[in-house]
Amino acid sequence: MKSRPAAVKARGVNQAFILGAGLGNRLRPLTGRLPKPLVPLFHRPLAEWAMEACRRAGITRFAINTHHLPEAWNGFGVGTDVTLFHEPVLLETGGGLKNIGSWMGGDPLLVHNGDIFSTLPLEKLIAAHKASGLPVTLALRSEGTARHIAIDPSGSRITDIRNNLGIADGTHVFSGIYCVNPEFLDLIPPGEKISVIPAFLELAKAGQLAAVVLDEGVWLDLGDRDSYLQAHRELDLAPAIHPEATVEPGACVERTAIGPGAVIETGAVVRDSVVWPGGRVTSSAVLDRCIVFSENPAGGSHRDADL
Numbered sequence: 001m002k003s004r005p006a007a008v009k010a011r012g013v014n015q016a017f018i019l020g021a022g023l024g025n026r027l028r029p030l031t032g033r034l035p036k037p038l039v040p041l042f043h044r045p046l047a048e049w050a051m052e053a054c055r056r057a058g059i060t061r062f063a064i065n066t067h068h069l070p071e072a073w074n075g076f077g078v079g080t081d082v083t084l085f086h087e088p089v090l091l092e093t094g095g096g097l098k099n100i101g102s103w104m105g106g107d108p109l110l111v112h113n114g115d116i117f118s119t120l121p122l123e124k125l126i127a128a129h130k131a132s133g134l135p136v137t138l139a140l141r142s143e144g145t146a147r148h149i150a151i152d153p154s155g156s157r158i159t160d161i162r163n164n165l166g167i168a169d170g171t172h173v174f175s176g177i178y179c180v181n182p183e184f185l186d187l188i189p190p191g192e193k194i195s196v197i198p199a200f201l202e203l204a205k206a207g208q209l210a211a212v213v214l215d216e217g218v219w220l221d222l223g224d225r226d227s228y229l230q231a232h233r234e235l236d237l238a239p240a241i242h243p244e245a246t247v248e249p250g251a252c253v254e255r256t257a258i259g260p261g262a263v264i265e266t267g268a269v270v271r272d273s274v275v276w277p278g279g280r281v282t283s284s285a286v287l288d289r290c291i292v293f294s295e296n297p298a299g300g301s302h303r304d305a306d307l
Contacts, residue, residue, distance in 0.1 A: 013126045013179055014061060016054040016110040018047055021067035021087050021096055024115075026224040029306050030293050035068050036223065037114030038076070040276055042237040043259050046222060049237075050112045051080070057122035059110060063103050065096045094196040097180070098188040106182055113176030117231060119217035120175065128212035129179035132156070135187075136203055137179045137210035141219055144173035151211050158209040164201055172211075175219055225306075229289060232257045232274050242277075251281075262292075 020038075024031030030039055037047035051062055062082045066073050067090045076082065085100055097111065108129065110122065120139060129137035138158060140149055150160040150168035160167035161174075187199035203209035218235070222228050232240070233255060244260035247253055251264040252271075259277035264270060267283035270290075275281060279292040282299035291306045292298045298307040 012058065012130060013108045013110050014059055015104070015107060016051070016059045016062050016112055017097065017100060017104075018050050018062060018064045018112050018114050019093065019096065019176075020047060020073075020114040021065040021090055022114070023068050023090070024223070027115075027228065030225075030228075030291060031068065033069075033293055034072050035066065035070075037064075038072055039222075039228070040259060040274075041117060041222065041228075041231060042235065042240075042257060043242050043277065044238075045076070046117065047076070047114050049117050050114060051077070051082075053118055053120070053122060054110060054112060057110070057126055059122075063100045064114075065091070065099065090193065092193050092195050094188045094194040094199060095192055097196060098185055098190060098192075101182075101185050104182060104185070108179055108181045110179050111177065113221075115221065115223040116176045116219070117222055117235075118175065118177070118219040120177065120214045120219055121216055122177065124214060125177065125179060125212055128156075129210065132210040134203075134208050134210040135181045135184040136200065136208075137212060138200075139175040139177045140172040140211055140213045141175055142172060142213060142215050146173050147171055149174050149211070151213075155213055156211055157207060158200075158204050158211045160204060161197060161201060164197075165205055172213065175214065176221070225291070229272065229274065229291070233272065245275075 024036030027036055038045040065085045065087055067087045070086050073084055091099055125139045148162045148170040149172040150170045152159050163169045187202055220231050222231055241258045242260040245258040245262045247264045248266040250266035252269045254271040256270045256273045258275045261278040262275045264281045265283040268281045268285045270287045273287050273290040275292040280297040282297050284299040286301040288303040290302050
């Protein structure tokens, strides 16, 4: 790996890469209509929430990779410094990062998974990365179901991932958010569909993969249906019923998010559900734990259904 000039070590991070090219298989059929990062959370695309989190840490410049339904990104980020990188062939996390190398230039970069919602103090990740002087710093959580990251006693270095190096199974969760310096891209082969994990393991083996544990704030992986519904039950990010939604007199709406332009007709019963912008729920509907995502009116009795 190329040595990094001392001047680069002192730089902050003012640019971010939002990973938006995944197929979103765990959220189908919702992602048959929109790419996963454009799925609405409290009436705003997930990618917008990710960008807002980055802005709170001082980031103003963004790259987003696209693959599935690229036309859905048209008009996204108007008024923001956003560059889209379309991948006709999905490059995965490593190949996608390599693909934006010329845009990244000589400055460090924050990478944020497009299906993550968090209020993590990303400024602490940036500060830890700057202080470490290492090529990559991963933001970790102590609690969660996928504890695949092993760290050293100081908590500042990652020693193994999923026990691939035969050192440890892991005690911490990777948040899907990390900082990289430009020279990290030297570890990723050009023009290949490849995960970023092999390069992470190469650094970990050399004692060069930094970590910071960020247990403050909310962190949610919204890549599956249950997590998506749970987020709408537990978070309080905006009024559940958008001001531009219409709930007709005589409709029963409980613990449900209703997007702009949506209509809930008289007589409908909707509980613990999400109705996307422009959705329509007819008077015959009784919906429990449903997601109304299509352009077709939703009627009849349904539970745990995507309509």
